[in-house]
Amino acid sequence: MNAEITKPATKNHGDSTKNADPTEEQARARKGKMISIWFFVGCLLTAYGVLVLNAGLSDTGGGGREIAMANLHVQIWWGIGLLVIGLGYVARFRPRR
Amino acid sequence: MPDARLACLLVANTRLMALAPTDLIIILLYFGLVLGLGVYLRRFASTSNDFFMAGREMTAWIAGLSFISANLGSLEMMGYAAATYQYGILVGHAYWIGAIPAILFLSLVMLPFYYICKTHSVPGYLRLRYGEGARSLSAISFAVMTILMSGINMYSMAVIMKVILGWNIHFSIWVSSLTVAIYVMAGGLLSAIFNEVLQFMLIWLGCLVIPVVGLIETHGWTGMVHRIAERFPGQDFTHMWRATGSFAGNPMGVHWTGIVFGWGLAISFGYWTTDFLVVQRVMAAKDLRSAQTGTIIGAFFKMIVPLIVILPGLLALAVLPYKLVPETMANVPGVHTYNEALPLMLARYCGPGLLGLGVTALIAGFMSGMAGNVSAFATVWTYDIYKPLIRKAATDQHYLSMGRWCSLLGVIASIGTAYLVMNFSSIIVYAQTIFVFFIVPMFGTVILGMLWKRTTPAAGFWGLLAGILTSGGLWLWVKLVPSALKYVAFSPNAKDMAENIYRAMWSLIANVLVTVIVTLFTIPRPEEELKGLVYGLTEMPSQNALPIFKRPLTWAIAVGVAFIALNVIFW
Numbered sequence: 253m254n255a256e257i258t259k260p261a262t263k264n265h266g267d268s269t270k271n272a273d274p275t276e277e278q279a280r281a282r283k284g285k286m287i288s289i290w291f292f293v294g295c296l297l298t299a300y301g302v303l304v305l306n307a308g309l310s311d312t313g314g315g316g317r318e319i320a321m322a323n324l325h326v327q328i329w330w331g332i333g334l335l336v337i338g339l340g341y342v343a344r345f346r347p348r349r
Numbered sequence: 350m351p352d353a354r355l356a357c358l359l360v361a362n363t364r365l366m367a368l369a370p371t372d373l374i375i376i377l378l379y380f381g382l383v384l385g386l387g388v389y390l391r392r393f394a395s396t397s398n399d400f401f402m403a404g405r406e407m408t409a410w411i412a413g414l415s416f417i418s419a420n421l422g423s424l425e426m427m428g429y430a431a432a433t434y435q436y437g438i439l440v441g442h443a444y445w446i447g448a449i450p451a452i453l454f455l456s457l458v459m460l461p462f463y464y465i466c467k468t469h470s471v472p473g474y475l476r477l478r479y480g481e482g483a484r485s486l487s488a489i490s491f492a493v494m495t496i497l498m499s500g501i502n503m504y505s506m507a508v509i510m511k512v513i514l515g516w517n518i519h520f521s522i523w524v525s526s527l528t529v530a531i532y533v534m535a536g537g538l539l540s541a542i543f544n545e546v547l548q549f550m551l552i553w554l555g556c557l558v559i560p561v562v563g564l565i566e567t568h569g570w571t572g573m574v575h576r577i578a579e580r581f582p583g584q585d586f587t588h589m590w591r592a593t594g595s596f597a598g599n600p601m602g603v604h605w606t607g608i609v610f611g612w613g614l615a616i617s618f619g620y621w622t623t624d625f626l627v628v629q630r631v632m633a634a635k636d637l638r639s640a641q642t643g644t645i646i647g648a649f650f651k652m653i654v655p656l657i658v659i660l661p662g663l664l665a666l667a668v669l670p671y672k673l674v675p676e677t678m679a680n681v682p683g684v685h686t687y688n689e690a691l692p693l694m695l696a697r698y699c700g701p702g703l704l705g706l707g708v709t710a711l712i713a714g715f716m717s718g719m720a721g722n723v724s725a726f727a728t729v730w731t732y733d734i735y736k737p738l739i740r741k742a743a744t745d746q747h748y749l750s751m752g753r754w755c756s757l758l759g760v761i762a763s764i765g766t767a768y769l770v771m772n773f774s775s776i777i778v779y780a781q782t783i784f785v786f787f788i789v790p791m792f793g794t795v796i797l798g799m800l801w802k803r804t805t806p807a808a809g810f811w812g813l814l815a816g817i818l819t820s821g822g823l824w825l826w827v828k829l830v831p832s833a834l835k836y837v838a839f840s841p842n843a844k845d846m847a848e849n850i851y852r853a854m855w856s857l858i859a860n861v862l863v864t865v866i867v868t869l870f871t872i873p874r875p876e877e878e879l880k881g882l883v884y885g886l887t888e889m890p891s892q893n894a895l896p897i898f899k900r901p902l903t904w905a906i907a908v909g910v911a912f913i914a915l916n917v918i919f920w
Binding site for chain 2: 286295308321330331337
């Protein structure tokens, strides 16, 4: 099913439900190609990865709160996970000319 | 700028948890991104087709994730986690039998009709099939329901932000609704869909911490079951079907027949196949196959949502050092209510940073829920109320700007509802039942119209009305005469949830009966008018040319097998 994501949002060639209004076609050409939502998702997750990892590394014991299972250092693992997923999406869906 | 005020307005009175600066930055980044996306997407919404249908060019993945996200609101998540604490794993039926069969049915049987007739909305289908009467009735009831739901959503978010973080209620309502208004006005359904995809990622990444760390703490599933049995002896919290042989044998007071017919058939099929809020998402897919595959992708993710909703509820039963209490005891100092189950578990395992991520996931869930309601409202209002009843012929630009303005109007009406709910808090309970009033009977009308060419326009209208009146009437009967519960829900022990399930069943039965009887006494429409609308008169695109792994049917079978396996494993 991976092919479904990677396919660029081609503009409905051969789609019978679309009315081929010439002005609409022109408008589409003017607007240019839309940046994939996954790129924005990737950017946000990368930023979150950095923040969570940083919070995990400079851990001060939950900021005064008591955290159960703190010995697992979940923030560090989660931060790394977010960073990897985020960078993966950014690399795969970055806008190209 | 809402961002600057956000930090200033953090008042520190009684609250569940305190946010570190990292957490605040995470929340602000989210607000920044959604506003930025709104501005960016504005230029892609220049025709009414772009604005209301997202240009009909979503891929299967985006349509599917948005379809499932529109349903996975924060209110539902916290509500179902709370209900799990109260009733046990039984609540998980909402995600399995109460969803999967209906979603697969939508994908394989109903979507082709919605898609082939090129309608913009579910009420739009009713007009093509039955005429203006049925359309207007369903459009107006949908518009009312959507605004009420959106307002309740908004109010609940404000209350939860107050309980968890100590934020001012008015501040939460206005900041969130203005943000939603800005980005929905700019990008329409496209904005709503983008935000739902974003929300989907955030909810999973933010909430998955709880089951992962929780199961490590309890030494796995068996350890958790063991701890629950120790702390709550004599009650079965961890089996899906075993305790449903009698009404009194399970904490919810429901019989398995109610779960199968009321929940699995009436409520579930009504919601998943005719609630335009969710159906709109897959109608925006770029072609029929993407719409069908997207729906099945949605079904798969729906099936694993219990991991982040039901499991945290069960873990709360196992690990929280104190017991949670019903909402009615919320005034007692020092206690926590069922509704706080999910946030409490979040606070238990999440240090700075992760907590911000979890809270952002909840905020995202609320805001995209609101955006979904507002964009569905704008579509139904413009296409199914304004265009046919108020102004028939106008330019595309006119309807586009009507869409933008009534998105704003929808937000304002929601804010109004939120303040109404604030002053009459029991309305929140009433409003949840509104859904059963309006949506459940729709299913009978739509499905009879799709599968039976004899069904007449008059039957469509009267059947729908009969269903709505039955549901409303039964609800009123139990309100006025509480002892009527034993007739409506077959048991005086029935809890609210069980009552809703049985009322849905009666409503569907009334709808189908009236539709069939009126049909037999009225004249059907000629067959050539029903081409593309009814089974047997519609040419279905063949998928035999596709390789097996690209056919929606293949994936539907895979999801179906997994669904049966899960029910057997947790029997």
